[in-house]
Amino acid sequence: MRRRATAAALAAVTTLVAAGCSGVPGSVTPVDEPEFAQELAVPPLAESRVVDGVRTFSLTAQEGTTSFAPATDAGTATETWGFDGAYLGPTLRAERGEKVAVEVTNDLGETTSVHWHGMHLPAAMDGGPHQAVEPGGTWRPAWTIDQPAATLWYHPHPHGQTEEHVYRGLAGMFILDDDASRAADLPSTYGVDDVPVVVQDKVFDDDGQLELSDDGGEPGTLGGTVMTNGTVGAYQEVTTERVRLRLLNGSTARTYSLGFADRQLDLVATDGGLLDAPVRLDEVRLAPGERAEVVVEMAPGETTRLRSSEADLGGVAAPFAMGGNDAFDVLELRAADELAPSPEPAWGPSRHAAGDALHEQDASVTRTFDLDERTINGERMDMGRIDEVATAGATEIWEVRNTIPMPHSFHVHDVQFRVLTIDGEAPPPELAGPKDTVYLEPRRTYRLLMRFDDYTDDRLPYMYHCHMLLHEDEGMMGQFLVVEPGSDAAPGRAGHLAG
Ligand code: C2O
Ligand code: CU
16 A cells, blocks of 8 residues: 655645645545445444353454445455455444453454544553554453443554554444433434444545555545445435434544535434433534434435535635535435334433533643644653553543644543533533544644543553544654552653553
């Protein structure tokens, strides 16, 4: 796969920043509008077996080939990577309270890892850069699901290689259920009226092979082909009055603003689970790594398309996210002539256990994170350096400042946080739910409220980073420990960590 020249990319962004960002990225391919003539591929639910009370999954990262027609010529075999298949991976699904384990086998020719994005779990199970899985190796993390129902996902996180591994196709969803989500009046038949939708963009070279563009454009590769679950120009048959879409922005760089030209949608859940109540919106903006569960109403016999329109990017020139389009279609929904009834989305108030609640007045620690082009607080990622040490049980405010005229996508491992304010103002309702990743508009300050409850470790860190994966790989990442009160672990060199 062709790779960019990193130095050129950085030079380009520096120039743009110096120019106050009036320019456009190097060369941008507008998104193609394919025919919507292929049925949406729905990732299968992963099989599991319960051994000694532990629900055990297995995932094998492997090479394969995939047809991305009509983006490529019919018959073109594009080299891709996937879990248990050629592209993407099965949907893992588990219950709150359940013990789970995953046997992750690496059949690739290079080191990878598998991170459980959005999951609350011990650092040793997190699947970040410190849990590398060597070629031919197997890694078996195990933990207890201890968080509300949510749409999470999994993807590789090898140091400096995450963009390429995800771009080649390694990603899948991890759905969590609980009593509250089951009792909610939400469409819930997987693949029928509860549909995972992984949105990604790609560039193909003349031979129909995947390419990461090397034009130095920010925020990374913006592909001219947008696909859902690996299907280009996909449609989904709808047989019920309402359908729930579990949207995941699985792109490496592109931010989408997803909605319909002819109707609104009900946002029911953000990254970490259900909102307090459904929020009716025209569109929902998703930066790389973010998820949203939305419910869409359909009338018998009609067709509509989920599309991405020129998002309100918060002062970013549109080409940086849209690649020159005002709007492009992503997925067609085709309603049958008769639709089975669906309830109106609703759920009771007591979906979170009382102990889950975060209160600003409990905050005892404030940390600040300044993000520029590629550094956080002036530093690039160093696997041998601990940047922050948090004490278990303490409520913290992370004040995250995007200091440049370009966006970022800020992600924290292990927790779901609450967005308290954006430049001092209350966030819009779509950011009021549990979040683990948030789009950072240029030159704004986000105050995030979080608490690290448990899973202390004086040695192994969790990550925080930009989820625009070129940025992450080029060093926009830091490491934090969660320790017991009274621990003497401190930020700085950590000689016992791999350098
Ligand atoms: Cu989705 Cu640290 O990553
Ligand atoms: Cu970034």
